[in-house]
Amino acid sequence: MVFGIEHKVKSHRTGRRRKKGGQKMPVAPWIVITLVSVLVASGLTWGFVALLRSGCSGDVYRVTVAAAPSVFGSLGDAAQEWEREQPELNGECVGVEVTEVSAADASRGITGSWNAMSFGKRPIAWAPDAQVWASWMTSSEATAGYVSSEPVALGEAGSVLAVAESTATELGWIGGEPPTWAEVVSAATAGDISLAAANPRSSTEGLVALLNASSDGAGGFSQEASDAYAAAIEAGSSAADGEGLKNAYIEAADASQVMTMLDYQVEDFNSTSDSADPLVPVTPSGSTVSAVASYMVLGGAAWVSETDAQIADMFGEYVAGQVSSGAFSDPELKPIDDAAAALGQATPEAVGAAVRAWQSGAQDLNVLFLLDWSSAVMEEHVEYEGDTVEAGIAAVRVAVDMIGEMEPTWRAGLWEYGVGAGDDVNWRSVAESAEMSGDAKSGLTQTLYDLSEEAVFEGGAPLYDSLVAAYADMNANLVEGAANVIVVLTNSGEDTASLPTVGETAEALASMAGSATVYTVGFGEANAENLTQLAAATGGEFLPAPSEGGVLGAIAPA
Structure with missing residues (x-):
């Protein structure tokens, strides 16, 4: 496949990580204490209070800005500086919370299903590291109105x-x-x-x-x-x-x-x-497109309220002023002389045509998630995306991240297994296979979220019987022309609930001579040897669970 996703587990983050920004106290505590002492001594305590709270009152109401890693730190700095000026709307203190989300993840989430578990609150504004992501997002009629303001060029x-x-x-x-x-x-x-x-x-x-x-x-x-x-x-x-x-x-x-x-x-x-x-x-001669980082307010989506958009617009005006004065800077971006020309380097039509041409040559992917929902998945904690969570929750989040990265023509379905999961078997189909476009992607993501709230099945982890059943079902329902894979998500790999041994299960999988491939993803103390044996029987691989996504890159067709 042209532009196949690399068969290694990688982070989406690139470039220098500059996490200087963030929502911190506007004034350092020691400065506040010293200032209070001085003001009290001079009988001007009321002036200090007025200084801290002039123009607005109460807690700060913040809206979310999703920023690409390369501009996350600089925008975070700008957000802190803006809040020091105590912006207000209708007498209420307002501000922004800048969260780090890659442009690719954000564009998929804005037009599809926003992964709040991985990326935080849905954004009101977006700062991709290249304006062409917005051009791609608005290249179709259905999403043409998702940007409601003129972008602010931050640098390139x-x-x-x-x-x-x-x-x-x-x-x-x-x-x-x-x-x-x-x-x-x-x-x-x-x-x-x-x-x-x-x-x-x-x-x-x-x-x-x-x-x-x-x-x-x-x-x-x-x-x-x-x-x-x-x-x-x-x-x-x-x-x-x-x-x-x-x-x-x-x-x-x-x-x-x-x-x-x-x-x-x-x-x-x-x-x-x-x-x-x-x-x-x-730089090849004739290159006309650069990575122009920009800030824009989102529109057209149900979660963007008029008031929230107004706050995001206010911050955008502040950032625009910072850019024009030279106060806004980022170590990975060069200043832009002609912002209008930079933002217009590529039309939505040209971007859409190029990406669609690439997609037309790519092999589709058909995935069946086989999720371990036995009691063991909640008895062990692992690290995922900076959080310490139960292995089962990490497995759900891995599946959600993979779904978020899937192309619209790819398909996915979901099975779970645990003792007594089905009527008279230890597995069941939770979601039938469907193309991952629009509502189907959102629906499967929500199904996983809902599943994470349900009780696990007491008893062992009946992986072996469940995997053989899933493999038979996948081979009976292969998608022609696609890579058909089963992704097992577990922190076990040892099975005392099934009759066959791991060796007998591997032999059974190999003897079925199907076209599907099994990838086993092991969390925490999973038995890597057993999971490797099962995957290898179908030509697949065992993948140690990553700490922050990337599994799709290991299974996507190349």
Whole structure:
């Protein structure tokens, strides 16, 4: 699959993490104490009170802003500074809470089902690290009204090719005229380089590279250029994001590999690498799209109230003033001279055409989640997305995260197992397989949330019988042309409730000779040896549960 998701568990976060921002006390406690003492001594305590609460009263009412990792810290700083000015609406103190959400995750959540468990409250405003995400989101008639304000351009990062200095020198890409995208693709086709691309549906670096590579040179989309780029990636490699590309590059130690990245990602790589052959950023001539970070207020969705939107607009005006005065800065962004031109680099039509062309060449995925809901899943705690939670809750959150990342044409269903789960068996179907678009994605996500509130089944974890039954059902209902997989989510792997042993179960799976593949995801103290044996019997893999998502990248077809 072109732009297949890397078969490793990776974080979606890239670039320098700058978590300076956040909702903190506007004035340091020691400053407050000192100031109070001085004011009391001078008989001006009333002035201090007026200073702290002028123009509004009561607790601060905050609305949520979802910000990409690269701008999260800077916007958090701006939010603190704004609150120090005590903004008010109708006499009430207001502010914003900035939460860190990748642009890809946010765009899926805004137009589909917002994953509040992973990403916090639904946002009133959005700050992606590239305006083209908003262009993609508004490229369809159904979501065209999801942005209700003029975006504020925050800064930009350049879309580049990360090339080993020795390779760039050999190809004449340093010191002279940079290559065009057509020449880059030709070099990849000829075998002079190996082109490695980040996935445009899960990373900003991949999306802006796709738009530049498939451009018709006049701000539109070229199917011919898109096909050539896709062929070059098919001959090369791909990963979920720039972080995945860098990890693969280090592992392969191949100087001929050329990667799609943002300029600051190349800088980050070189700053942490002691390689004698550093990466250099090469910007193909004719590239017109950069990663323009922006701030915008959302509209058209039921959760955005008029009052909340007004508060988000007020913060947007404050940020715009900070940008124009030079007070707003971010270490990963360069200032923008012409904000209107930067925000209009790619039309929604061109972005939509490019992404849809890519999707049309991708293999679909059909997933059956097999969730362990025996009592053991609530007896062990694990870490997930910064929280310490029961293994069963972590398993639910992994499934929800995977569903959120699925393409609209992919399918998913849900089974659970535990002693007595079915009428006369230890498993049951909770949700029938359905395409993950619109209501179906929201419905399956809600089903998982609802399930997490239900009592677990007392007794052992009858994995073996349940897996054989699920495998037989999947093979009887294969989706033609798709990768059909079963994802087992458990913290066990040992089964005293089923009659066969793990070895006999593995033999049974292998003898069924189906086209489905089993991936076992083990949480906490799960028996990795048993889970590996079961997955391997079908050509699948055992995956230790990650600490913050990424499982879909290990099972998506490549």
